[in-house]
Amino acid sequence: MMTLLEAKNIDYYYQDGDQRRFILKKVSVGFEKGKLYSILGKSGSGKTTFLSLISALDKPKEGQILFNGQDIASIGYEKFRRNDISIVFQSYNLIPYLTAVENVLVPMAITENELPKEKKQVAYNLLNYIGITEDKANRMVNQLSGGEQQRVAIARALSMNGDIILADEPTGNLDEELEEEIVAIFKELAHKHQKCVILVTHSSEVAQQADEVLQLRKGVLSHYE
Amino acid sequence: MDFKKRAISSIVRRKGKSVILFLVVFILGNVIAGAVAIQQSTTNVEVETKKKMRPVATVEMDYEAYEKEMSAAAAVEDQAINEPKVKDYEKISKLPYVKRYNLFISSGVGTNKLKAVTDPNGGMSYGGSSKYMFSLKGYNNKDILDVSEGLIKLTEGDGFTDNDIKKGSDAVIISQEVAEKNNLSVGDNFVLDAVVEVMMEAEDTEASEEEALQMQPKSATFDQPMRVAGIFNVVQKKADTQQTEQQRSDKEWRALEQMNTIYTTEGAAKAIQKKSDEKMGTSTDEGSAGEESIYYETTYVLKSAEDMDAFREDADALLPEYYHVVASTDQYEQVAGGLTKLNTIAKYIVVVAVAATLLILSLVVLLFLRDRKHELGIYLSFGESRGKVIAQIVLELLLISSVALLFSLITGNFLGGAISRSLIQSDWISNAAQPDQYFYMNNLMQSDLSFSDIQQAYKVTFSFGYILTYLLVGLGTVLISATLPLLYILRLNPKKIMM
Numbered sequence: 001m002m003t004l005l006e007a008k009n010i011d012y013y014y015q016d017g018d019q020r021r022f023i024l025k026k027v028s029v030g031f032e033k034g035k036l037y038s039i040l041g042k043s044g045s046g047k048t049t050f051l052s053l054i055s056a057l058d059k060p061k062e063g064q065i066l067f068n069g070q071d072i073a074s075i076g077y078e079k080f081r082r083n084d085i086s087i088v089f090q091s092y093n094l095i096p097y098l099t100a101v102e103n104v105l106v107p108m109a110i111t112e113n114e115l116p117k118e119k120k121q122v123a124y125n126l127l128n129y130i131g132i133t134e135d136k137a138n139r140m141v142n143q144l145s146g147g148e149q150q151r152v153a154i155a156r157a158l159s160m161n162g163d164i165i166l167a168d169e170p171t172g173n174l175d176e177e178l179e180e181e182i183v184a185i186f187k188e189l190a191h192k193h194q195k196c197v198i199l200v201t202h203s204s205e206v207a208q209q210a211d212e213v214l215q216l217r218k219g220v221l222s223h224y225e
Numbered sequence: 226m227d228f229k230k231r232a233i234s235s236i237v238r239r240k241g242k243s244v245i246l247f248l249v250v251f252i253l254g255n256v257i258a259g260a261v262a263i264q265q266s267t268t269n270v271e272v273e274t275k276k277k278m279r280p281v282a283t284v285e286m287d288y289e290a291y292e293k294e295m296s297a298a299a300a301v302e303d304q305a306i307n308e309p310k311v312k313d314y315e316k317i318s319k320l321p322y323v324k325r326y327n328l329f330i331s332s333g334v335g336t337n338k339l340k341a342v343t344d345p346n347g348g349m350s351y352g353g354s355s356k357y358m359f360s361l362k363g364y365n366n367k368d369i370l371d372v373s374e375g376l377i378k379l380t381e382g383d384g385f386t387d388n389d390i391k392k393g394s395d396a397v398i399i400s401q402e403v404a405e406k407n408n409l410s411v412g413d414n415f416v417l418d419a420v421v422e423v424m425m426e427a428e429d430t431e432a433s434e435e436e437a438l439q440m441q442p443k444s445a446t447f448d449q450p451m452r453v454a455g456i457f458n459v460v461q462k463k464a465d466t467q468q469t470e471q472q473r474s475d476k477e478w479r480a481l482e483q484m485n486t487i488y489t490t491e492g493a494a495k496a497i498q499k500k501s502d503e504k505m506g507t508s509t510d511e512g513s514a515g516e517e518s519i520y521y522e523t524t525y526v527l528k529s530a531e532d533m534d535a536f537r538e539d540a541d542a543l544l545p546e547y548y549h550v551v552a553s554t555d556q557y558e559q560v561a562g563g564l565t566k567l568n569t570i571a572k573y574i575v576v577v578a579v580a581a582t583l584l585i586l587s588l589v590v591l592l593f594l595r596d597r598k599h600e601l602g603i604y605l606s607f608g609e610s611r612g613k614v615i616a617q618i619v620l621e622l623l624l625i626s627s628v629a630l631l632f633s634l635i636t637g638n639f640l641g642g643a644i645s646r647s648l649i650q651s652d653w654i655s656n657a658a659q660p661d662q663y664f665y666m667n668n669l670m671q672s673d674l675s676f677s678d679i680q681q682a683y684k685v686t687f688s689f690g691y692i693l694t695y696l697l698v699g700l701g702t703v704l705i706s707a708t709l710p711l712l713y714i715l716r717l718n719p720k721k722i723m724m
Contacts, residue, residue: 048724051724052720052724055606057606057719057720057723057724058720078608078610079608080608081606081607081608082607082608082609083608086607087606087723089723093599093602093603093723095231095600095603096600097234097235097238097239098226098231098234098238102226102234105226106226106231106603106604106607107607108226109226109227109228109230110604110607110608110609111607111608140238160607168724
């Protein structure tokens with residue numbers, strides 16, 4: 001299968017006087033459609049930096065990030081974020097004065113991807129698909145539980161219909177039962193809906209449920225063994 | 226859920242913050258609106274009052290500027306003053322704002338036999354060596370502005386002919402009252418028995434001050450034959466019941482002065498001046514009237530009172546140093562000094578309130594944006610352009626501010642009206658009129674304007690000018706106050722916010 005997203009010889013460092021303090025060093029890795037990946041690493045290992053680079057929130061100092069073989073710098077970082085990649089954050093980052101369904105509708109208004117005309121219905125369907133009823137979909141997000149809020153965040157990530165979903169510690173704030181449910185959703189998205197799902201986690205239990213497990217150690221990415 | 230819907234949801238659902246923003250704009254808006262209302266109303270009353278005044282101007286010496294210059298250069302000897310020449314006056318008359326123009330010789334002439342109208346209350350006393358005193362005006366044009374502008378009405382005779390003006394004939398136009406007192410009719414010849422006060426000899430001037438006061442001035446007389454070419458009536462304005470005693474007295478005095486005005490030709494006026502100079506011993510040239518003793522007066526009637534400022538600017542540039550244009554509308558500044566003060570204060574309040582609004586609103590919005598940093602980061606991480614994020618914030622600010630500004634447009638107007646009305650009634654404003662600084666104006670330039678007229682004309686209304694000015698100032702201020710918060714958004718880094 002063709003590589004969808006590829007990091008090529010990525011360096012990321014902070015300049016400290018004459019010294020370079022490397023966070024990532026010559027990181028190269030490819031991600032394919034229909035697979036669930038996990039990136040495992042302790043705090044300070046560089047996993048958040050790596051996530052920010054492949055999600056186009058930051059630029060590598062050296063190397064390239066390719067999407068379908070094209071450098072995301074030439075696509076445009078903002079455009080890449082708008083159309084091709086979605087992020088699920090550990091703290092959900094939902095917009096507090098909007099309802100669940102309105103939160104899902106936000107990226108749908110931003111993306112340039114072609115979406116069905118009945119956007120609101122699509123949003124309800126997505127929420128329903130990940131276990132949020134219409135009644136809850138119409139509630140303000142702060143009236144939902146943590147697990148429900150994370151589901152809304154996942155539905156929101158799906159709503160713009162990009163190929164890649166990045167999740168930064170998506171189960172970090174959830175209990176074990178909910179953790180399993182959320183991971184199951186990600187698995188289904190990868191396998192059934194042919195998304196490329198990349199989970200960044202420090203939990204080896206969560207990481208090991210992925211199709212491929214990668215490990216970041218002192219800025220170097222390798223396959224987990 | 227585009228930025229417009231998000232903006233509306235944010236306003237509706239974050240009620241507390243919307244209300245705070247509304248109150249900030251509403252309160253400051255009231256101050257701005259009140260000041261704008263006062264400023265507009267004082268300007269309107271000035272424009273409207275000046276429109277009603279006859280747009281007349283003349284040229285006079287600027288004593289204030291001269292004295293200022295002299296006191297600044299105390300050690301320097303008195304500077305010679307170049308008086309304007311006839312050609313200077315004519316140049317001014319050709320300015321595009323001028324509708325009609327008169328240049329005439331203006332002087333006073335005392336008589337013993339030719340009777341003038343006297344004050345029935347005995348309040349008027351001319352002093353000097355003659356029993357009566359007349360104003361003499363010598364024209365080089367048969368179109369007398371006092372007639373064409375309705376100050377006097379020719380009731381008998383045709384006035385001057387072109388021939389009279391050309392030859393400088395002895396034709397005169399006198400008032401009905403003077404004609405009756407002296408049994409004169411149109412076509413009659415009479416003698417103007419001019420009384421001239423003779424200047425003291427040099428040795429006399431060395432007399433002490435006390436002695437000088439006790440001395441009777443020496444006088445001489447000469448006769449000037451005259452012919453009545455016309456009789457006029459002074460056009461009296463309707464009596465104003467609200468006039469003060471001072472105003473009534475001034476009006477009566479002006480009417481009396483007008484009745485005792487003799488209109489004649491420039492030639493006749495020069496002849497009288499020449500004889501007068503000879504008697505007084507001030508003639509410098511045997512063959513001609515001492516031109517330096519002839520005092521020319523000019524009157525320019527403008528097409529519109531609105532042209533006055535432009536006319537003044539252009540005319541002043543054509544005049545020699547220490548001479549300037551005095552306009553009929555200058556009386557407004559004299560009478561309505563308090564209102565002008567109020568206008569200036571209102572302008573300052575607008576500036577201070579706008580500055581305060583800019584500062585306070587910028588800080589409030591910035592504070593609210595810091596609170597919404599995560600929300601803005603979410604939009605940016607979804608690939609929303611910074612332009613649309615800024616548009617959302619500006620839209621929210623504009624929607625709330627527009628409502629607050631509309632409310633304050635009404636309340637501020639009432640507030641401004643109430644405050645300014647009570648200020649106008651107060652001594653602080655009404656005493657700011659400057660009756661002591663009253664300066665001479667010929668009758669054509671005089672008006673009966675009083676501070677109570679201005680008080681009555683003062684109205685704070687919802688004029689188009691007020692609404693437009695306030696909304697432009699208000700919305701402009703709100704938009705400028707959004708600049709600082711927008712810089713904050715431009716500097717946002719979604720990675721730092723979200724990760």
